[in-house]
Amino acid sequence: xxxxxxxxxxxxxxxxxxxxxxxxxxxxxxxxxxxxxxxxxxxxxxxxxxxxxxxxxxxxxxxxxxxxxxxxxxxxxxxxxxxxxxxxxxxxxxxxxxxxxxxxxxxxxxxxxxxxxxxxxxxxxxxxxxxxxxxxxxxxxxxxxxxxxxxxxxxxxxxxxxxxxxxxxxxxxxxxxxxxxxxxxxxxxxxxxxxxxxxxxxxxxxxxxxxxxxxxxxxxxxxxxxxxxxxxxxxxxxxxxxxxxxxxxxxxxxxxxxxxxxxxxxxxxxxxxxxxxxxxxxxxxxxxxxxxxxxxxxxxxxxxxxxxxxxxxxxxxxxxxxxxxx
Amino acid sequence: xxxxxxxxxxxxxxxxxxxxxxxxxxxxxxxxxxxxxxxxxxxxxxxxxxxxxxxxxxxxxxxxxxxxxxxxxxxxxxxxxxxxxxxxxxxxxxxxxxxxxxxxxxxxxxxxxxxxxxxxxxxxxxxxxxxxxxxxxxxxxxxxxxxxxxxxxxxxxxxxxxxxxxxxxxxxxxxxxxxxxxxxxxxxxxxxxxxxxxxxxxxxxxxxxxxxxxxxxxxxxxxxxxxxxxxxxxx
Numbered sequence: 105x106x107x108x109x110x111x112x113x114x115x116x117x118x119x120x121x122x123x124x125x126x127x128x129x130x131x132x133x134x135x136x137x138x139x140x141x142x143x144x145x146x147x148x149x150x151x152x153x154x155x156x157x158x159x160x161x162x163x164x165x166x167x168x169x170x171x172x173x174x175x176x177x178x179x180x181x182x183x184x185x186x187x188x189x190x191x192x193x194x195x196x197x198x199x200x201x202x203x204x205x206x207x208x209x210x211x212x213x214x215x216x217x218x219x220x221x222x223x224x225x226x227x228x229x230x231x232x233x234x235x236x237x238x239x240x241x242x243x244x245x246x247x248x249x250x251x252x253x254x255x256x257x258x259x260x261x262x263x264x265x266x267x268x269x270x271x272x273x274x275x276x277x278x279x280x281x282x283x284x285x286x287x288x289x290x291x292x293x294x295x296x297x298x299x300x301x302x303x304x305x306x307x308x309x310x311x312x313x314x315x316x317x318x319x320x321x322x323x324x325x326x327x328x329x330x331x332x333x334x335x336x337x338x339x340x341x342x343x344x345x346x347x348x349x350x351x352x353x354x355x356x357x358x359x360x361x362x363x364x365x366x367x368x369x370x371x372x373x374x375x376x377x378x379x380x381x382x383x384x385x386x387x388x389x390x391x392x393x394x395x396x397x398x399x400x401x402x403x404x405x406x407x408x409x410x411x412x413x414x415x416x417x418x419x420x421x422x423x424x425x426x427x428x429x430x
Numbered sequence: 431x432x433x434x435x436x437x438x439x440x441x442x443x444x445x446x447x448x449x450x451x452x453x454x455x456x457x458x459x460x461x462x463x464x465x466x467x468x469x470x471x472x473x474x475x476x477x478x479x480x481x482x483x484x485x486x487x488x489x490x491x492x493x494x495x496x497x498x499x500x501x502x503x504x505x506x507x508x509x510x511x512x513x514x515x516x517x518x519x520x521x522x523x524x525x526x527x528x529x530x531x532x533x534x535x536x537x538x539x540x541x542x543x544x545x546x547x548x549x550x551x552x553x554x555x556x557x558x559x560x561x562x563x564x565x566x567x568x569x570x571x572x573x574x575x576x577x578x579x580x581x582x583x584x585x586x587x588x589x590x591x592x593x594x595x596x597x598x599x600x601x602x603x604x605x606x607x608x609x610x611x612x613x614x615x616x617x618x619x620x621x622x623x624x625x626x627x628x629x630x631x632x633x634x635x636x637x638x639x640x641x642x643x644x645x646x647x648x649x650x651x652x653x654x655x656x657x658x659x660x661x662x663x664x665x
Binding site: 287290291293294297298300301303304305306307308309 | 478479480499500501503504505509510512516518519520521525528529530532533535578579582
């Protein structure tokens with residue numbers, strides 16, 4: 105019971121902290137960075153659903169992120185649609201692409217799935233890069249509107265956008281929490297555990313994998329749409345392979361297949377790379393070895409390691425009290 | 431109820447099961463005997479739809495089920511309790527059981543009822559229902575694996591080597607439970623290496639050798655068969 109209370113307190117205080125953060129740090133730059141980090145976190149939550157919980161490493165997440173971003177951009181800039189309608193449509197369009205690609209991709213397994221989705225991601229990049237007439241190619245798509253005002257609430261200031269993205273992030277985390285703790289979520293975990301076992305219990309694995317994959321692309325689409333409306337300029341590089349590996353790093357450092365991992369990993373890495381700004385691209389010389397060490401010594405990431413440490417402690421406690429009783 | 435006719439399964443060039451003819455009547459406990467790699471598990475995998483037959487057919491209540499997807503087969507009433515007590519280690523005992531009821535997920539009432547039945551059969555699972563599956567002992571894990579399979583309300587249950595790695599006393603209990611499940615109306619197809627105990631509860635037995643069925647008959651006939659005695663009963 106105390107653990108649950110503590111957890112609740114922790115979550116509430118974190119939310120309060122995030123709400124008050126802009127008041128303590130009036131520096132616009134930090135608010136900008138944190139807003140971006142929240143947007144990436146949403147994409148990582150999607151990635152974590154298919155890769156962490158279902159066990160299918162999808163390397164097309166940046167591609168779907170870009171589909172979400174370009175859907176919003178094209179619908180508002182070229183089709184002249186109202187922002188909010190485009191903002192709702194963008195993740196749905198992304199999910200439709202996800203469904204079609206998932207139907208083919210999920211026939212493969214393990215590293216073949218990873219390679220296949222890597223190719224899909226690269227094809228998405230190529231299409232965006234080369235289809236000048238639709239996407240403006242390397243010039244990028246400019247003049248994407250900020251979220252339109254709703255009555256007195258304005259989203260055009262950095263502060264307004266920060267809170268907007270934060271609320272969406274909270275919604276996403278809540279949704280993922282509900283999914284993971286439902287029978288559907290446990291079916292994902294069962295598939296990760298052993299697809300054959302899941303099948304022999306009557307779980308239709310294709311349907312569940314597809315659900316997980318489409319959900320992951322939906323969240324990528326949400327993140328992409330937020331990104332486009334926040335930065336207001338998008339180019340093909342947001343779908344490039346390096347972005348996938350950034351997302352992957354956030355997820356692995358935070359803890360693959362955990363609920364709080366994506367948030368912790370993304371914030372930590374973004375914070376670290378801000379502090380290592382002075383090293384320029386040599387930052388990667390720090391991140392590379394760090395990541396390698398982490399994968400070798402603690403593949404569960406920060407949250408995963410914390411969980412196993414907690415379990416060990418509980419087990420020791422149980423053994424100690426057990427021996428006292430005897 | 432369940433019938434295999436000339437069932438043949440290949441893994442690449444390797445033929446795992448050749449021309450197996452098995453027939454299971456309603457209410458039977460049929461035992462498949464045989465050494466490791468003789469083809470028992472492959473037969474189960476074929477019935478569960480996890481591998482396709484190269485030739486032959488599998489009939490359930492007179493209809494062919496070959497080519498049906500594994501989840502359809504579970505829905506129809508054939509469930510497998512796989513070897514090695516494969517559980518979901520980071521889920522609780524009750525969550526593991528709930529996964530077994532996946533095909534009935536919309537029928538909450540029925541799930542409650544099945545859950546009660548499983549707890550009645552294995553009271554220890556009720557006591558440990560909130561524990562992680564990986565914290566259970568070997569025998570309890572086997573009970574959980576069987577209980578989970580029962581949650582799908584099977585008409586036929588395929589049990590793959592439930593006695594592996596269990597202490598003799600626990601094995602005896604396990605077989606009593608299996609008999610109990612059978613008495614409650616579930617037909618059982620059992621793969622075992624522990625021939626003595628298995629045949630003692632069986633209504634019929636098949637002996638596998640290198641992927642094909644070498645001997646079949648009533649337990650009494652198998653007990654008196656010279657070959658079977660030598661190979662499996664150590665006498």
